[in-house]
Amino acid sequence: MEFQDAKLETRGYSLYYGGFQALRDIDIQIPENRITAVIGPSGCGKSTFLRTFNRMNDLISGVAVEGGVYIEDQDVFQMDPVELRHYVGMVFQRPNPFPKSVFDNVAYGPRAHGERDRAKLAEAVERSLRAAVLWDEVKDGLTKSALELSGGQQQRLCIARALAVEPDVILMDEPASALDPVATLKIEELIQELKKSYTIVIVTHNMQQAARVSDYTAFLMMDEEDRAGYLVEYGPTDRIFTNPEHEITERYITGRFG
Amino acid sequence: MSDSLRAKKVTLGHLVRWAASGEHGMSRARASFVRRQVVQQLAFGVLWLSGLAAVGILLAVVGYVVVQGARVIDWEFLTTPPAGGLASTDVGGMSTTVVSTVYLVFWTIVIAGPLGVLAAIYLVEYAEEMEGSRGLIPALVGVVRFAVEILAGVPSIVFGLFGYALFVSARALGWSFSMRSAAVTGACLVLPVIIRASEEAIRCVPRSHREASLALGATKWQTVWKVVLPSAAPGVVTGIVLSVGRVVSETAVFFVTLGGTVRAPDHLFDLASPGRSMALHVYYLAMETRAFDKAMGTSAVLILVIILINLSINLISRRLAARLGGE
Known part of the structure; x- marks a missing residue:
């Protein structure tokens, strides 16, 4: 898959944990304002791959990388990670609101980036909560602890918190896997809505979810010998799910392993 | 389950009779049950006494000092x-x-x-x-x-x-x-x-x-x-x-x-x-x-x-x- 103006790109990207190679030679281009799903069996390096784009892997000692990772043709490894994460937000597998009020959770990012003006903060909080379709549920309880919200609400709060920083890209690491079906549906609808303004990369375990929400799908698999993750195939979601090029992709998406 | 095993609570009376009678007339299961209950009661008793001793010592020290001290403590x-x-x-x-x-x-x-x-x-x-x-x-x-x-x-x-x-x-x-x-x-x-x-x-x-x-x-x-x-x-x-x-x-x-x-x-x-x-x-x-x-x-x-x-x-x-x- 080649795009004229890819938002994110990796070229010959490999990642090592000490002596173990977790990702091998991945070339991918991720288009702007689309939802790209990353699927693959447990342990194939999906999350590690996702965390490449905001350099969260830097937090783990002993990680080494090869190859290039680019956001709008800028090498992310040349950027300050704090600045990079301003453009590339992230939503985690388990809702992880801070033990602070709803307002303070959403205002955390803008405040960290230096915003002190109360009116501007209040505006950013409302805009982000509306965008995350949570505003109507929490507008009367902005000072309540975020931990009082339900799991699904907490995850939408985490999305609002990421949006408040005004990123270009949002990385989602199995954002609905800890939620019940109703909350999952809400998150999926929200993701669809968000792609109008954001480039979204979502890691998921759930084939149906990938098929439902994404425009493009990348299938990662681990090497049988050394268990390094590699990109099997990448393309429009419709094609991957109806007419995959590789037999192994078909076996995976039809649930015969993984 | 036999009737003999159904008795849950072992009282001191049981223990005395058990000690006096030896194990005559008891099934092996019953004997084991009684023996384990004895150990349980003993262990529990020791734990209880230790707890009591700790609290007692603490209260004795604090109580003694406070009672003795109270005689001189006033606003002045x-x-x-x-x-x-x-x-x-x-x-x-x-x-x-x-x-x-x-x-x-x-x-x-x-x-x-x-x-x-x-x-x-x-x-x-x-x-x-x-x-x-x-x-x-x-x-x-x-x-x-x-x-x-x-x-x-x-x-x-x-x-x-x-x-x-x-x-x-x-x-x-x-x-x-x-x-x-x-x-x-x-x-x-x-x-x-x-x-x-x-x-x-x-x-x-x-x-x-x-x-x-x-x-x-x-x-x-x-x-x-x-x-x-x-x-x-x-x-x-x-x-x-x-x-x-x-x-x-x-x-x-x-x-x-x-x-x-x-x-x-x-x-x-x-x-x-x-x-x-x-x-x-x-x-x-x-x-x-x-x-x-x-x-x-x-x-x-x-x-x-x-x-x-x-x-x-x-x-x-x-x-x-x-x-x-x-x-």
């Missing part, structure tokens, strides 16, 4: 300075020792609190990242952690001696017996307490909170300051309040650094003056005067203060935890 005792001198007299109270103790606690915590919390942050947030790697700094971190462990177990008089040598008697500083000598030495004493409590509390903050903060583009320091420390606050506060208790009850260290004058420093910032803490006052009264009743009175006040401090630990950490956790 609390508000007049000690009379000084060796004889037991009717006049003289403990007011200046309360003042000295408050100043001493204040300055000790002002020095050791921030230092201990910052050191704990360093050890957990910055140093642990480097663990496993080689080099000078990781090696130093290992040394620091080891030192904290050792310091926590050093007898307090050793700290006192150190303070005496370095601050009190050294010509270079010329601090002599004073509030500043005592506060700095006391800070050394409680530093390991604060570091360990804070370290534990900081380590308990979920990794997911740190990741969330960093992923939002916060710097590491912002993450520590805005997310990690607030979450760790109950544990940090507990460590600090424990240290307050330690300073209030410590005698040996201040015997060789604070001096023993019955006059209190003029004000909080009168750091060059010597003083006498409550615990020290008990020691002087008991060992060097005949005012044993007043030693008891002072001890009773001291014990009440310690009890209050311990109650406040519970209260503060529960409050903080509730505020942070949203009920």
Whole structure:
């Protein structure tokens, strides 16, 4: 898959944990304002791959990388990670609101980036909560602890918190896997809505979810010998799910392993 | 299940009959059941007695001191300075020792609190990242952690001696017996307490909170300051309040650094003056005067203060935890 103006790109990207190679030679281009799903069996390096784009892997000692990772043709490894994460937000597998009020959770990012003006903060909080379709549920309880919200609400709060920083890209690491079906549906609808303004990369375990929400799908698999993750195939979601090029992709998406 | 096994409760009567009769007429299962019940009853009895003994000893000490002390405690005792001198007299109270103790606690915590919390942050947030790697700094971190462990177990008089040598008697500083000598030495004493409590509390903050903060583009320091420390606050506060208790009850260290004058420093910032803490006052009264009743009175006040401090630990950490956790 080649795009004229890819938002994110990796070229010959490999990642090592000490002596173990977790990702091998991945070339991918991720288009702007689309939802790209990353699927693959447990342990194939999906999350590690996702965390490449905001350099969260830097937090783990002993990680080494090869190859290039680019956001709008800028090498992310040349950027300050704090600045990079301003453009590339992230939503985690388990809702992880801070033990602070709803307002303070959403205002955390803008405040960290230096915003002190109360009116501007209040505006950013409302805009982000509306965008995350949570505003109507929490507008009367902005000072309540975020931990009082339900799991699904907490995850939408985490999305609002990421949006408040005004990123270009949002990385989602199995954002609905800890939620019940109703909350999952809400998150999926929200993701669809968000792609109008954001480039979204979502890691998921759930084939149906990938098929439902994404425009493009990348299938990662681990090497049988050394268990390094590699990109099997990448393309429009419709094609991957109806007419995959590789037999192994078909076996995976039809649930015969993984 | 046979009827014999259905009896759940074994009374003392059963045991006596069992002991008297041997195991005649009992099935093997029944015998095993009874034997296990006997062991259970014995073990439970021993545990119960141990608990009772611990509470009894505590109550005896506290009760004795408070009852003895209550005879001399009145408003006058609390508000007049000690009379000084060796004889037991009717006049003289403990007011200046309360003042000295408050100043001493204040300055000790002002020095050791921030230092201990910052050191704990360093050890957990910055140093642990480097663990496993080689080099000078990781090696130093290992040394620091080891030192904290050792310091926590050093007898307090050793700290006192150190303070005496370095601050009190050294010509270079010329601090002599004073509030500043005592506060700095006391800070050394409680530093390991604060570091360990804070370290534990900081380590308990979920990794997911740190990741969330960093992923939002916060710097590491912002993450520590805005997310990690607030979450760790109950544990940090507990460590600090424990240290307050330690300073209030410590005698040996201040015997060789604070001096023993019955006059209190003029004000909080009168750091060059010597003083006498409550615990020290008990020691002087008991060992060097005949005012044993007043030693008891002072001890009773001291014990009440310690009890209050311990109650406040519970209260503060529960409050903080509730505020942070949203009920």
